[in-house]
Amino acid sequence: MPADGLVLFAHGARDARWAEPFAAVAARIQARRPDLAVVLAFLEHMAPDLPAALADLEGRGVTRVRVVPLFFGRGGHLRDDFPHILEAARRKSPRLVVEVTPAAGEDEAVQEALADFALRAPQGG
Amino acid sequence: MPADGLVLFAHGARDARWAEPFAAVAARIQARRPDLAVVLAFLEHMAPDLPAALADLEGRGVTRVRVVPLFFGRGGHLRDDFPHILEAARRKSPRLVVEVTPAAGEDEAVQEALADFALRAPQGG
Numbered sequence: 001m002p003a004d005g006l007v008l009f010a011h012g013a014r015d016a017r018w019a020e021p022f023a024a025v026a027a028r029i030q031a032r033r034p035d036l037a038v039v040l041a042f043l044e045h046m047a048p049d050l051p052a053a054l055a056d057l058e059g060r061g062v063t064r065v066r067v068v069p070l071f072f073g074r075g076g077h078l079r080d081d082f083p084h085i086l087e088a089a090r091r092k093s094p095r096l097v098v099e100v101t102p103a104a105g106e107d108e109a110v111q112e113a114l115a116d117f118a119l120r121a122p123q124g125g
Numbered sequence: 126m127p128a129d130g131l132v133l134f135a136h137g138a139r140d141a142r143w144a145e146p147f148a149a150v151a152a153r154i155q156a157r158r159p160d161l162a163v164v165l166a167f168l169e170h171m172a173p174d175l176p177a178a179l180a181d182l183e184g185r186g187v188t189r190v191r192v193v194p195l196f197f198g199r200g201g202h203l204r205d206d207f208p209h210i211l212e213a214a215r216r217k218s219p220r221l222v223v224e225v226t227p228a229a230g231e232d233e234a235v236q237e238a239l240a241d242f243a244l245r246a247p248q249g250g
Contacts, residue, residue, distance in 0.1 A: 006243060018200030021230035028240035068243040072195060075143030101246035104239055105146035113238035114229055115153035118131060118193040121226035
């Protein structure tokens with residue numbers, strides 16, 4: 001059983017295809033770190049939500065979890081909603097050690113990758 | 126006057142701080158390509174919208190524009206709303222040559238940067 005888990009926390013959308021890039025990121029992480037339990041969780045529209053994802057990991061024997069918000073910016077969702085969701089998740093899984101990273105869009109290397117993409121991406125949106 | 130423009134098209138949010146990462150990405154692109162007119166445009170909550178951004182670029186002498194959707198996934202916003210917005214923008218600025226790239230989150234290098242961030246990001250969300 002993996003002792004460590006990693007949750008990619010994303011917004012969610014009504015269209016199931018919206019989650020494909022997040023599943024691809026999760027697969028890349030899992031390929032690099034087979035020892036980690038890597039899962040997705042969503043703010044709305046998609047399941048599981050964060051409390052359910054953490055409870056699932058705890059049920060699988062995970063003791064420490066890193067939550068990574070895959071959001072570009074820190075608006076109301078991350079500033080206002082997320083702390084309450086995180087608190088609810090911690091109450092539901094009190095023995096889990098939970099750490100949270102900044103939002104992905106705040107990271108300089110991610111910003112550089114986006115700038116690079118903007119300049120080299122092919123036409124065909 | 127720059128002949129070429131680049132528009133970073135993002136969702137928008139009520140909290141002005143939400144746009145900071147997008148402004149940072151625009152600044153990185155502008156630093157690498159001082160010859161480009163680089164601007165932001167938003168789907169909702171923030172200004173300018175895409176038609177206004179393209180009309181502004183056209184008014185500054187830009188003749189060709191690349192529109193880069195800074196979205197992770199392709200859900201209803203990109204599949205349903207965006208084509209109509211793009212069409213309205215093209216009607217408003219008919220002489221502009223407009224090309225559109227895929228969504229940033231669909232790009233493998235962007236996904237790799239996100240996976241890398243998820244594994245190395247410090248605590249402190």
